[in-house]
Amino acid sequence: MMNMLDNKKQNQIDNDQILVFKALSDPVRLKIIKYLKQLNHEVSCGEVGKAINISKTSGSYHFKLLELAGLINTRREAREKYVTLNEQTFDKYVTNFYKSM
Amino acid sequence: MMNMLDNKKQNQIDNDQILVFKALSDPVRLKIIKYLKQLNHEVSCGEVGKAINISKTSGSYHFKLLELAGLINTRREAREKYVTLNEQTFDKYVTNFYKSM
């Protein structure tokens, strides 16, 4: 049975879901994701930015959104920030979206 | 091997992919989709609109975007327009996104 507190939780889940789809609905971020998937190992933001030809400011903005959506894991090492895909999030919010919504 | 013509095709696929994610990244449209999934049979736009409490203008706008993304099938019968989910699109662009991108 669904009470009003559970309803809040449901809204939070919907919000997370929406953040994920929003993050995936931009051509720059799709390029980032495809690049990371193809490489299949940790890379710096700078390397990704050079590979797909975007400015560092734009990169910073897009990596932030991907991170907020939980689609990438990030690790800072001194000057550089390293990123990888977070497959769990893809699984939960994309691959399993239809069957579990 | 990927030549420049294939590249155009790839861009088209990306565009379709983006239309799908964009369509899914809005709370109203997510409500529509959940309602249709739950019902699991054809309903009119008006019935959906009443169920989730949106104006007919807003409904018309959102159903159009869902249709453009290929996420719903529509059928007009006289005054009314009936909609169902298009599971194939969910399969191809959502469920299989990660593995096949």
Added chain:
DNA sequence: TGAACAGTTCAATATATTTTGAACAATTTA
């Protein structure tokens, strides 16, 4: 026929997202 109904279109407005460049902090290298 004329009123009600289902949905669309349009233009105006509001809101959200993306891009850009300048200034910044922290770290590394010469």
Added chain:
DNA sequence: TAAATTGTTCAAAATATATTGAACTGTTCA
């Protein structure tokens, strides 16, 4: 230490998306 490197933040501008109400088309019903 000074210069170069990596990335962030901020504000302005450009662009895209969503909401609203009025007017409209086509259909049904009394």
